[in-house]
Amino acid sequence: MHKTLEEIRKLPEGIIKAQKAFEDFTAKYDFKLPREILFTGCGSSHFLSQLLAMATTHLGGRGVALPCSEILYSRKYYPVGNPQLLVAISRSGETTEALRVLDETDLPKLGIAAYDSNLLAKSDYALLVDTPEESVVMTHSFPAFLFAFQQLLNYSFEMPLYDAERLSELSMEVLKNEEYIRGIVEEFDFRNVIFLGSGILYPVALEAALKMKEMAIFWSEAYPTFEVRHGFKSVADEGTLVVLLVDEPFDWHEKLTKEFKGQGARVLTVGKENTGADYFVKIPGPSIPESTALYLSVIQLLSYYKAVKRGFNPDSPRFLSKVVKW
C-alpha cells in the first residue's frame, strides 16, 4: 500500500498525538500565546499558517500569515502590524526559507515541526507534534499540527479546550467515506477541479488544490467561495468537479451549486448538509473552527485516488522532494 494512503488514514491517532504535543508543551513552558502573532511557512505549511492565523483572529487575537519568502523579500508590502510572536511551521523543520526567517526575525519564536530539527532548536518554544511521514506529501500531520495549535490557542485565550478523543472518533467516521470518495473518482473522470471555501475553509481549499497538484499532477484551483463567480468560473464545464466546502450553507450556496450544474460541472459538497450537489460527504460533530481538521482527510483522499486513477505514484511526485532547500 502507498505510504500516502497509510498516512492519510492515521488522522485519528494524529489528533491524539497532537493533544499529547499540546500537553507536553504546556508542561514544559510557562507560556501563553500573545494576541498579535505573525505566522509563516512555505507551501502546505503556509496554508496551515493561514489556518492558524484565522483561528487566532477568530478568538479575538490578530493573526497574520505570510509565506517565508514574502517575509524575506517583500515584507514592506504587507500589513504585518506589531506581532509579539513569530510562529514558524515546517514538517521537517529543515526548510531553508523558514530557517532564514527565524534567523532574521527579532521576535520571540515558536516553532512547529514533526521532527527534532533546526527549526525547533532555533525557536524559544518548540511544539513537537510526533507525526512523522515517509511520503513527500504532507497529509495527516497537517490537521494534527492544526489541532495542537488550536488547543494552545484555547488554553492561552482561556477558552474551553476541544475534546481530542471525540474529534479523533469523528475523524474515524469521516474516513469511512473512503470508498465513496474513491467511487466519485472512478465514476467521473474530471479534467479539472475547483475547491471553494470561505473564511477558515478557504485555506483548506488552497491546501486541497495543492494536494491535487502534488499527488495527481493535475489542474486544480481554489477560491474564496463566492469569488469564483467573478471570472474564474469560465473554466468550469462538463469536465469539471467543483468541491464546495461549507459548514453552514445558505441560499447562495444552493444557487452556486445550481449555477455550476447549469454549466455542466458536477458538484461535491463537503460539510454539514447537502446544497443540492451531485455528491455529498457529511462532516459530523461540532462546527468550524473546531471541526476544520476533519475536512482535510476528505480532500486528501480525493487527491490520492485521483493520482492512482491517473497512474501516478503519490508517494514520490515528479520534481518534488521531501524537504525544500536552496
Next chain:
Amino acid sequence: MHKTLEEIRKLPEGIIKAQKAFEDFTAKYDFKLPREILFTGCGSSHFLSQLLAMATTHLGGRGVALPCSEILYSRKYYPVGNPQLLVAISRSGETTEALRVLDETDLPKLGIAAYDSNLLAKSDYALLVDTPEESVVMTHSFPAFLFAFQQLLNYSFEMPLYDAERLSELSMEVLKNEEYIRGIVEEFDFRNVIFLGSGILYPVALEAALKMKEMAIFWSEAYPTFEVRHGFKSVADEGTLVVLLVDEPFDWHEKLTKEFKGQGARVLTVGKENTGADYFVKIPGPSIPESTALYLSVIQLLSYYKAVKRGFNPDSPRFLSKVVKW
C-alpha cells in the same frame, strides 16, 4: 478588431485619464486618505484592491484587502484592524456584493468606478476614472484605476507625485512588444501557464492568471514567486510557460529560471532584466511600485493572443457577464 484588443491598447490614454480623475477628485473634495484603509472588490477588482492595499502599506500606511463576499460572510476570520476608510472598487459600479458591503459598513467610503453608478452614489468620495470598456473582461481600466489611486496616495501621504505623461509614454513603449508577445504564443503552444510575482507583483500575477481564464478558458496559476517550489511546480513540464514578473532579480530568480528549464518548461521574464529566460519583455522606466501599471499590458496581451490562438472570442467569454449580480 476585438474590443478587448482595442481596450488593452488604450493604456497610454488611460493613464492620462487617471491623472485627470485624480485632479478632479482633489479639486472636488478637501480630503486626504487616512493611514488605515480597508479595500474591497470582486474578481479583478479584488486583485486591484490588493494592489492598492500594498501601495498603501508600502508608503507607511496599513492597507488590508478582502473580497466583498469574505467581508460579508467571514469577516471574523480576518485581521481587519481599525480602518478609517473603506475603499470599494467595481468597474461597472453595480456589482451586487460591492454595493452590499457599502450598505453594511459603517465607515467613511470611497468608491472607484468607470461609470456614474450606484457604487459612486453610495460613497462619500467618488473617484470616477473615465475608462469605460465594452468588453466583458476588465483590461486598461485596471492599471488606470491603480494609477489614479497611487496619485491620491502620494498626494495624501505627502510624497512626490508620479509623472503621468512620462508613464503614459513608457506604456506606449511596452505596448510595442505586442508582436513579440503574439510570436511567443504562435511559437509555443503551451498547455498551462504559471505567473509568478513577489510583493506588489503578486496581485499582478493573480490578475494575469484570471485574464487567462476569462479570455482563453485556460489552465493558469499564480503564486508568490518562491512559493512555487513548494509543491506547485510539479505541474510544470515541456507544456508549460512560466511567466516571471520581477523588478530587481537576484540569484534566486536565475536559479528558479534554470530549475523550470530543467523541468522542460519555458520561461518568460517580464521586468528590468532577463534572468536567463527563453523570452524577455523589458519594463522600462522607474521601479515598482511606480511602474506596476506597465506590467499589466504585457499579461493582458499574452492572454488575448492565447484566446485567439485557441479560437475563442475574448470579447464575450462563455458563462461570464459584464456585471456580476445575485
